[in-house]
Amino acid sequence: MGLDVVWEPLSRYPHLPSHIRSWLQDSGSLTDRIESACSVFNLTLIGEGEAQLHACERQSLHINATDNHTVREVLLCGDERPWVFARSVIPPELMSSEFNQLGEEPLGRRLFNDARFRRGEFEVCRIRHTAFTPEIELPLWGRRSVFYFQQHALLVAELFLPASPLYQTGS
Known part of the structure; x- marks a missing residue:
């Protein structure tokens, strides 16, 4: 995320509507x-390139401020509307090998088609709408998880934008 937000376990929100929970805890691609x-x-x-990491990203990956990582930011769009903003933090060893020349290929295509990667637990955040969308009164939901590969870890955070089906009942 472009913000240093507070991430919490999904269990802190036991009364989430099922249409929101289903998107936040979906462990597939x-x-x-x-x-x-x-x-x-x-x-x-x-x-995509080396960038300053947020404190919450460094903490989640257990790295210090001097470690270099690639930050990749993308929009995942459905029917020509942005549904998800994703920010990934990738260690240089994985960027130069497993994720070399991703371009506009989704990171998930490589993560979920390679059994060597395993996903950690989800954390979620809520961002007040005024940060991105003053026209909507609901908070925007995000999720993140760490993927592990050998001794490396990469972080994938996803913010569900207002056009996302996450906000529509019955999705």
Whole structure:
């Protein structure tokens, strides 16, 4: 995320509506789920390169401020509308090997088609709407998890934008 937000276990929200919970705790590929929920899927690469990490990212990955990691930010779009903003923090060893030349290919395509990666627990956040969308009064939901590969860890955070089906009952 472009913000240093507070992440909490999903268990802190036991009364979430099922249509929200289903998206936040879905352990499969978010790219695949979006593709199945829309007619046209596309990914827009916002940026990729070494960047300053947020304190919550460093803490989650157990790294110090001097460690270099690649930050990749993308929009996952369904039917030509942005549904999810994703921010991934990738160690240089994985960027130069497993994730070399991703371009506009979804990161999830490689993560979920390679059994060597295992996913950690989900954490969630709520961001007040004024940070992104003053026209909507509900908070925006996000989730993140760490993926482990050998001795490396990478962090994937996803913010569900207002057009996302997460906010629609019956989705």
